[in-house]
Every structure is written in C-alpha cells, then in structure tokens.
Amino acid sequence: MKKLFYPPLSLLVVFVMLLGGLTSTIAFASKTFTDYKPGDMGYEEVQYLVGKDIVRGLPNNRFAPNVPVSREDSAVMFQRALDLQPTTRVSPFKDITNRRDYFYDAVIATYEAGIFGGDTKGNFGVKGNLTREQMASVIVRAFDLKPNSGKITLTDLDMSHSVHRKDIEILNQLGIAKGRTGGIFDPKSHVTRAEFSLFLHRAIHLDPDTNPDPSNGGGAGGIGSGGGEADTTAPLATAATLTLSNGKTIVADIIPGRINRLEFDLRGEANNVKFQSGTINVTEDSVIQITNIPASNVPNTDTLTEGPNSLSVAEALAGQDVLIGSIRTAYGNYILAGTLKDESGNSTVIHILLRTVN
Numbered sequence: 001m002k003k004l005f006y007p008p009l010s011l012l013v014v015f016v017m018l019l020g021g022l023t024s025t026i027a028f029a030s031k032t033f034t035d036y037k038p039g040d041m042g043y044e045e046v047q048y049l050v051g052k053d054i055v056r057g058l059p060n061n062r063f064a065p066n067v068p069v070s071r072e073d074s075a076v077m078f079q080r081a082l083d084l085q086p087t088t089r090v091s092p093f094k095d096i097t098n099r100r101d102y103f104y105d106a107v108i109a110t111y112e113a114g115i116f117g118g119d120t121k122g123n124f125g126v127k128g129n130l131t132r133e134q135m136a137s138v139i140v141r142a143f144d145l146k147p148n149s150g151k152i153t154l155t156d157l158d159m160s161h162s163v164h165r166k167d168i169e170i171l172n173q174l175g176i177a178k179g180r181t182g183g184i185f186d187p188k189s190h191v192t193r194a195e196f197s198l199f200l201h202r203a204i205h206l207d208p209d210t211n212p213d214p215s216n217g218g219g220a221g222g223i224g225s226g227g228g229e230a231d232t233t234a235p236l237a238t239a240a241t242l243t244l245s246n247g248k249t250i251v252a253d254i255i256p257g258r259i260n261r262l263e264f265d266l267r268g269e270a271n272n273v274k275f276q277s278g279t280i281n282v283t284e285d286s287v288i289q290i291t292n293i294p295a296s297n298v299p300n301t302d303t304l305t306e307g308p309n310s311l312s313v314a315e316a317l318a319g320q321d322v323l324i325g326s327i328r329t330a331y332g333n334y335i336l337a338g339t340l341k342d343e344s345g346n347s348t349v350i351h352i353l354l355r356t357v358n
Contacts, residue, residue, distance in 0.1 A: 036063040042194040045201035054080045055197060068129035068190035072103035075110045077200060078142050084109035087255075092353050093124040094332045114259035115142045117351065120292035122331040133164035133187035135196060136177065140167040143203045147173055154179050160187035176202040234346040235286040236260050242314055244324075245274040252352075260340065263353040271325025278314025281307060282340065288350065290338035293317070294327060300338070313352070328356040 030047045037043065046063065049055040054077055057063050078084065086108040089099060096107050107124055110116045115138050118124055130138075139145070147166070150173035160168055168185055171177035176199055179185050191199075240252040240262045246269070255261035262280075280288075282304050289301045290313050298320065302312040313336060327334050336352040 031057060032061065033057060033063040034061045036065050036194075040065060040194070042198040042201075046194065046197045048201060049077075049081075049197055052081075054200070063193065065194035066192050069193045069196040071116070071125050071128050071130050072101075072107060073193075074130050074135070074138065074196060075116060076103050076106040077196070078113075078115055078138070079106035079109050081200060081204060082113070082142060084113050086112060088112075090333075090355070090358060092333050092335055092351075092355070093118050093122060093126075094334075095123040095126045097332075110138075110142075111259075112255065112261075113142070114349070117259065117337055117349065118335050120337070122334045129190040130196070131187065132177075132185060132189055132191045132195075133160045133168060135191040135199065136167040136171050136187075137164050139176065139199060139203050140170050143206070145170050145174060145176075145203070145206075150174065153183055154185045155183040156185055156187070160185070171199070174206060176206070233284075234348040235340045235342045236283045236348055237262055237280055237340065237350060238283060239281040239308075240264075240279060240311060240352070242266075242278045242311070243276045244269065245276050246270075260348045260350045261353065262351070263355060266324055266354055266356045267358060269324050269356075271323060271328060273324045274321060275314050275317040275324075277318065278311030280304065280309050280311045282309065284342055286340045286342045288312075288338060288340050290336050290352070292335075292337055294322065294331070294334060304340075324356060327354055332357045 031050045036046070042065065046055055046065075050057070084106075086105050088108065089105070091097060091104070091108055092111060093107065096104060098104065103126075107116065107126075111118075111124075116124065147170050152169050152172050154168065154172050157165055157168060164187065168177065168187060172179065172185070177185065237260050238254065240254075242250045242252070242264050244250065248269070250264050250266065252262040252264050255263060282288075284306050286304050287301060288304055291300065293300055293313060293316060298316040299312070302309075333356060334354045336354070338350050338352075339347045340350050341347040
C-alpha cells in the first residue's frame with residue numbers, strides 16, 4: 001500500500017494564511033496614485049473601482065481627480081462595469097473610425113446598450129468632456145434607474161436642459177447626486193474624473209429597494225395620476241423599410257436595447273441613388289419626432305397609428321433630392337435621432353441609422 005503523506009499542521013496553517021492573504025489582495029486590490037491620496041473626495045470609491053478593473057488611472061501613476069472626464073473614458077468605464085461587448089465592429093459615428101483606439105469597442109457597446117447616442121451631426125463627440133447633466137442621463141440609462149418618492153433637494157434645476165432634468169431629479173432622489181454646497185447641481189459644468197467615479201460607485205451599490213420596478217408606475221413613461229393603473233408601456237418601432245430610386249427596398253434591422261434602433265444597410269448603393277419612400281410599423285398610436293434631418297425646411301414630426309405607416313422622413317429626403325452619396329461624403333454613417341411618444345406621455349428614444357460606409 002502506498003504510504004500517504006500528511007504535511008505538518010504548521011505548514012497547513014501557513015498555507016491557509018497565505019491563501020487567505022492572496023484572496024484578500026485580489027478582492028481589495030488598490031493602486032497608489034501620485035496625485036490622489038486617502039481622504040480626498042471619492043478616493044475609497046475609486047480604489048474599489050480599481051479593484052474591479054473598472055478604473056485603471058493614467059500614465060505615470062496619475063489619476064487626475066479634478067480633470068473633466070471625457071465621453072470616451074466614461075464609455076470605457078461603463079463597458080467594464082456592465083461587462084458590455086459590441087455585437088459589431090462597425091461604428092455608427094462619423095468621428096469614431098480607428099479600430100485601434102482603446103475606446104472604440106466601448107463606444108459601440110455603450111451605443112448598442114442605449115447609454116450613449118450621437119449628436120445631430122452623427123458624431124459621438126470624442127475628446128469632448130461630459131457635463132454633469134449629461135452624466136445624469138447616461139447613468140440613468142446605464143442602470144435603468146427610475147424615480148421614487150424621495151425629496152428633490154437641488155435648487156438650480158431650472159438651469160438644466162429639459163432633456164436631462166428628469167434624470168438629474170432621479171439621481172438626486174436616489175442619493176447618487178446630492179449636489180454641491182448650497183444644494184446646487186451645476187448642470188452645465190464638466191463632471192470630474194473623481195466625481196464620475198463616485199457617482200458610478202453609488203449607482204453600482206444602489207439599494208434595489210430605492211429603485212422602484214417600472215411596472216409600479218416608475219417607468220420611462222412617468223408616474224400616472226388619477227384612478228386606475230397607469231399606462232407605462234412605451235411605443236416601439238417593430239419594422240421599417242426604405243424604397244430607393246433604383247427600385248430596391250431595404251428592410252431595416254431592428255436592434256434590441258434601451259434605444260429603439262432601426263439600421264438600414266446602404267453600403268452597397270451607388271452615390272447617385274436617391275430616397276423615394278419608406279414605411280414604419282409601431283406598436284401603438286404615437287408621434288415620432290426626428291431632431292436632425294439632414295435637409296432644410298423639412299417637417300420633423302409625424303403622427304403614426306398602430307401598425308404600418310409611411311415613413312415621412314424618407315419622403316422628406318426624397319422631396320429634397322438627397323443623394324446617398326451626399327450623406328456618405330458628409331457624414332459617413334448617419335443617425336436620425338428622435339423620440340416616439342404616445343398619448344400618455346410614454347416615450348422611447350429612436351435612432352434610424354443610415355449605414356453608408358464600413
């Protein structure tokens with residue numbers, strides 16, 4: 001019989017101690033920054049994010065806590081925090097073209113997740129700094145946060161853009177953004193790297209009991225009033241087509257996510273092809289508003305009924321004789337951004353992507 005070997009108890013104790021120390025190191029990994037020290041605002045929260053590989057800092061062991069966070073860096077942090085992976089490596093944005101950029105996949109992944117959209121010119125806004133009101137909106141979208149009955153304590157909400165105001169209120173109600181001295185939120189100023197890390201940490205650790213279920217009236221459509229159960233179901237586009245001047249009909253790919261995305265693949269179409277007409281199917285009566293049609297003097301709002309409808313933006317582009325080549329040259333891939341809103345006020349962000357380049 002083979003003799004079994006039992007190590008001395010002292011060796012077992014040492015091994016367990018070493019294993020425990022290793023586990024502790026992994027769970028609570030930290031990093032020493034040359035410009036950020038214990039006691040500074042957000043330091044402990046940043047160290048947590050470092051341990052989770054959500055934050056890595058800058059070259060030369062710097063963190064730059066008071067430097068504004070860029071849009072692309074915040075996209076990277078969201079990607080790591082939420083473990084997002086893009087479904088494609090084709091960028092929808094005119095200014096995101098280099099696949100070697102460290103933020104390339106993060107920008108696409110956060111766009112697909114409905115966290116970030118582009119501007120009216122089809123750009124992501126790379127190298128731009130995130131404002132505090134923009135920060136509120138992307139955190140609300142990233143973590144699907146809803147309003148609760150908490151008191152709103154901020155005093156300068158009238159300074160915020162109407163697009164972001166509700167999201168600022170939600171962060172304040174949930175205790176994620178408590179405001180600066182005097183109860184101001186300062187919506188137009190840039191959010192610093194330390195502030196963004198602090199807000200991100202609070203969102204990650206939010207008590208589920210403080211973030212109500214959308215089915216209980218706290219969803220994107222707002223809280224209903226009066227008797228009966230409130231309608232909080234937002235309208236959706238479920239199908240769409242574009243008919244071109246060469247006789248082709250392009251069927252949109254419907255991409256699931258927090259943004260209702262309709263993608264038309266026009267990469268194989270010649271530059272001299274024009275738009276002719278289009279259709280869109282929606283789940284309920286609603287109004288579609290597109291904020292950035294690439295043509296002048298074109299109505300940007302249309303009333304839709306449940307089921308199939310004409311896609312008025314396609315007819316508007318046709319009326320202006322817009323060429324696919326014009327969009328390709330000026331924008332690359334162009335996002336028509338807007339909203340679908342029903343009579344109860346429930347709304348969905350909608351993006352119609354005209355993909356003309358790889």
